Amino acid sequence: MAPILQIKELSHVYSAGTPFQHTALDGVSFSVERGEFIGIIGHTGSGKSTLMQHLNGLLKPTAGSIALDGVDIWANKKVTRQARFRVGLVFQYPEYQLFEETVYKDIAFGPKNMGLDHKEVDRRVREAAQFVGLTEAQLEVSPFDLSGGQKRRVAIAGVIAMEPEVLILDEPTAGLDPVGREEILENIQAYRRAKNATIMMVSHSMSDVARLTQRLLVMNGSKLAMDGTPEQVFARADELVEMGLDIPEITSVFLRLKQMGLPVEPVYTIEQAVAVLKALKEGKRHA
Amino acid sequence: MLKDITLGQFFPGDSIIHRLDPRTKLVMLVVYIVALFVATSWISYGVMLAFLLGCILISRIPGKSIVRGMKPMVIILVFTAVLNVFMTQGETVWLRFWIVTITKEGCIRALFMVVRILMLVTGTFLLTYTTSPIALTDGLESLLSPLKKIRMPVHELSMMMCIALRFIPTLIEETDKIMSAQKARGADLESGNLLQKVKALVPILVPLFVSAFRRADELATAMECRCYHGGDGRTKMKLLRYSRLDLEAYCVGVILLAGVICLAVFGL
Structure with missing residues (x-):
């Protein structure tokens, strides 16, 4: 099957021709398959946010192209507008963008802009609310009366309600407590399973991306530095640290164990770690 | 994008104009504006224009940025020109149809006014382009300090201005987001x-106001946490000091104003 998103030699320069000129993206190329869960990592200012805003046509590339299902998203106005709906983008701290009187109306903003009829909008709002775990009663209250974590869910539901084929999230769990984070990540997974959607998630939590994603894109200095499975990427721990990035805590523990002489291979998730340690124990017993 | 709005934007640099004391620049701007209104002949306008272009060259501000800053002025300029062309009475009639009369005097006057507004705005831009907002409010506070005698809350006013200026880029960034x-x-x-365009602004203005109030609250708390209590007995990290450069600038200002007044008096 053809890739859903194809990014070719994408470059972006901010404020070209002024003293504030700044290259945020430099020749980035990759493609995304339908149904993938991709993590994007990179330290602040590495170009992650700029990259994301290109994928649904909010920013126009200085050079290069983005194709959605084989069609350049800047081909004409109609295609660009469609791309906004087909590629949903959840910004960092999305709760600051709520504006309606009720949660229901705020979630309905996107679907209404798509020009859907009343019934379809209603179905989508209720379904999106369900994905993020909002109750019927909560739909009728003002979004400004909710707690921070719940506001975040309303904002994410507002994008999910457009039923995008690709859902891009910029640090969806930033500033939430562990329970809230776990729930939001679970909501995203539920949406992916239900719609066979592609998910791209920017995160600073290496253990989250190691656990959830099948593929990692590493941004460094406006360029795509690495592109591979979490195993492949975290195997290059030294390079990651040099870029100012972390590796999952469990990986550093295992690297240390190896240094101390235990015959273990590096792991990336808790489940893997348990399996490896169990095998080790078994092996000792047999020996 | 919104970021490209140049309203009151500061261009960091190290030119002579950048290094002048903000008070000097403020006074010079007032002198410049007065001179601009005293000037009535093309010769004196030529002198003013030469002065302005000289300042721009010295400040090394790219001409492009100045032109871009002029864009929002276009409506006012067109309005002024049209009003003056049609409303000025004159003797040499160039065109007359229905109730509209266009005279030579009207056209000259219109051109005059447009040039005056352009020079006025460019001069002001030069001040904000070469002076950081903090330096500007500092200078203003220092210039207005005599008013403290009549119980004007000068420090509070300049602090408010400083905060407002400080938050313009932040709010622009927020609006962008x-x-x-x-x-x-x-x-x-x-x-x-x-009507639809105004309605489309609601989803932007509501979150913007919410966040502006949140920021104001947070800033007030932060200031209170550091025991801020206004201007009395407050010292400054960067004291404003006049240098030789400022004296020279004042001299240039006096010469410019005197020159323009002389030209006006002699009717040139």
């Missing part, structure tokens, strides 16, 4: 008639 987020949800800000 909110606009992107609503556009990502399919908000259409460009098309539609006036």
Whole structure:
């Protein structure tokens, strides 16, 4: 099957021709398959946010192209507008963008802009609310009366309600407590399973991306530095640290164990770690 | 994008004009504006224009940025020109139809006014382009300090101005972010008639106001945490000091004003 998103030699320069000129993206190329869960990592200012805003046509590339299902998203106005709906983008701290009187109306903003009829909008709002775990009663209250974590869910539901084929999230769990984070990540997974959607998630939590994603894109200095499975990427721990990035805590523990002489291979998730340690124990017993 | 708005933007640099004391620049701007209104002949306008261009060259501000800053002025300029062309009575009639009369005097006057407004705005831009907002409010506070005698809250006023200026870029950035987020949800800000365009602003203005109030609250708390209590007995980290350069600048200002007044008196 053809890739859903194809990014070719994408470059972006901010404020070209002024003293504030700044290259945020430099020749980035990759493609995304339908149904993938991709993590994007990179330290602040590495170009992650700029990259994301290109994928649904909010920013126009200085050079290069983005194709959605084989069609350049800047081909004409109609295609660009469609791309906004087909590629949903959840910004960092999305709760600051709520504006309606009720949660229901705020979630309905996107679907209404798509020009859907009343019934379809209603179905989508209720379904999106369900994905993020909002109750019927909560739909009728003002979004400004909710707690921070719940506001975040309303904002994410507002994008999910457009039923995008690709859902891009910029640090969806930033500033939430562990329970809230776990729930939001679970909501995203539920949406992916239900719609066979592609998910791209920017995160600073290496253990989250190691656990959830099948593929990692590493941004460094406006360029795509690495592109591979979490195993492949975290195997290059030294390079990651040099870029100012972390590796999952469990990986550093295992690297240390190896240094101390235990015959273990590096792991990336808790489940893997348990399996490896169990095998080790078994092996000792047999020996 | 909104970021490209140059209103009151500061261009860091190290030119002679950048290094002048902000008080000097403020006084010079007042002198310049007075001179601009005293000037009535083309010769004196020529002198003023030469002075202005000289300042721009010295400040090394790219001409492009100045032209870009002029864009919002176009409506006012056109309005002024049209009004003056049609409303000025004169003897040499160039064109007359229905109730409209266009005279030579009217056209000259219109051109005069447009040039005057352009020079006025450019001069002001030069001040904000070469002076950081903090330096500007510092200078203003220092210049206005005699008013403290009549119980004007000069320090409070300048602090308010300073905070307002400080938050313009922040709020612009915030607006940009909110606009992107609503556009990502399919908000259409460009098309539609006036009413639809105003309606389309609601999803942007509501979050913007909410966040502005939140920021104001946070800033007030932060200031109180550091025991801020106004201007009395407060010392400054960067004291304003006049240098030789400022004296020279004042001399240039006096010469310019005297020159323009002389030209006006002799009717040149």
